[in-house]
Amino acid sequence: MPEIIINDIPVAFDPKGSPKPNIMELARSVGVEIPGFCYHPGLSISGNCRMCMVEVGMPTREKDGSFIKDESGKVKISFMPKLQPACYQEPSDGMVIRTETEKVVTNRKYIMEFLLANHPLDCPECDQAGECALQDYSFQYGFSQSKFFEEKRTYESTNFSDVITPELNRCIHCDRCSRFSKEIAKEYTFTRTWRGNSTELATLPGDKITHNYQGNMVDICPVGALTLTDFRFKSRTWFLKQKEGLCTSCGKGCNTVYAVNKENKVLRIKPRYNKDVNSYWMCDFGRLRYAFFNENRRRNSLVAGNVATPAAATEKAASILRQAKNVGVIASAGETSESLQALSIFVKDVLKTPHVDYRVHTAQVENNTSIKSGEVLLVNDPYPNSQGARQLNLLPGPNGMSVAEMLKNPEKLDALLVVCDDKMIETPDFIEALLKAAAKIKDVILFSPYVTSLDDKTSVVFPLPSALEQSGTFVNVDGISQSFAAVIEPSPDVISVPKVITKPMPKTLAQTVEALKRQMAGQDNVKPTGAIT
Ligand code: SF4
Ligand code: SF4
């Protein structure tokens, strides 16, 4: 395989690799960091910031192709007179790269001086502080004093988005944001206008950015020129813990990083790279839905609408289920595969009822896993684990009723167990149908992370952990299993589905406890295959 030398480190590369190899990435692969603003591995290369310039040399050859050697017998390297952009430069066999010479570092200093000429001294009030490439490189390479005494260029304040609040005086014109709009979101209204010192990011006159991926433009803006309206001024980033997780707002399962504050509340979600699932991106719908998980939480068990201990609620539920002849179970594909597996064993081996189903949404019924029209990642299935529920066969048995049939024929049931979730609560038609059905069923047992309008219409309510308080596995629409840990500490008041149904219960239910515990400990049939990076 051909090889280049970066700061004396040999690095092999595949010239036919995809994406095409460049010096920036090859250097990163051996731990050599080359600073740059405009380069982003998920976008085309524009090479406009000139921060990544490095020295590039090639072995010299005689006319017959043999190498010219110096007095010590080493192959003589001839360096190009001008620095070359590492992001744009393709490698070729024998190439020698120097990233830390005086010439390179001096270039970085002058680029920083050039970029800071118009940049306001905004760091104390800028949301990007603490995560700002300009701040970091200024610290590393900037001059301590500015020679620029002219008035700084400023822009009229503008509003081109409902998701982004621009602060364009801070813009360094790296063009990442408009390249993202065109190349990933496929929307062409947002672009660079005018020329030279007057260059300005803007939409076409009268237009707004409307795509569902605007938050990514904020993420990749290397400075604080694009801020997320939702997160702006909420917290300094160094006060937030960064927790890896998955987005639970649709079946795609984008890999994410949740920023959690001291009160255990999520304040922001950013995407995390996974080449098989979401690349570097996530949608605004998933990004901005986190508030749901922070609010309206159910914290205690209820029996007949009154607060009860978990033990009393479990005993009541067990007694209902022992007496009921026809039990229906509506499972939630928002639960992990581990939780669904426990429920599946409980339904099939203990309740022995054929009336079980998880398909609340049309996309689940039709197993429609396709990307929504006009979208890049967001899929039709609003649930993160429909495929997991399908794999575990949480579907009606012989003569069993589906969710729709159970809601249509409630008189055929004398008990209904519902595992409720955020998606059900957000679907008023479903909740209304459930309320109507519940009025005709003797006993309804509800598991829910949230306070709902069903609570006082049910015999027993258990407070579930929210999607972000659970650890386990989701299987996404493409069949990729992804394991994850809880993003926020589960409150001590919540109680998971497996915990309730594996609790020692009188007689019949007790028989399953040991079997369930064994299954829960093993979980050998649900192995993660998708890389979480
Ligand atoms: S707004 Fe940010 S991402 Fe866009 S060109 Fe300016 S600095 Fe770059
Ligand atoms: S595409 Fe789906 S999983 Fe990805 S961020 Fe959007 S809602 Fe979340």
Ligand code: FES
């Ligand atoms: S990162 Fe290479 S020119 Fe900007």
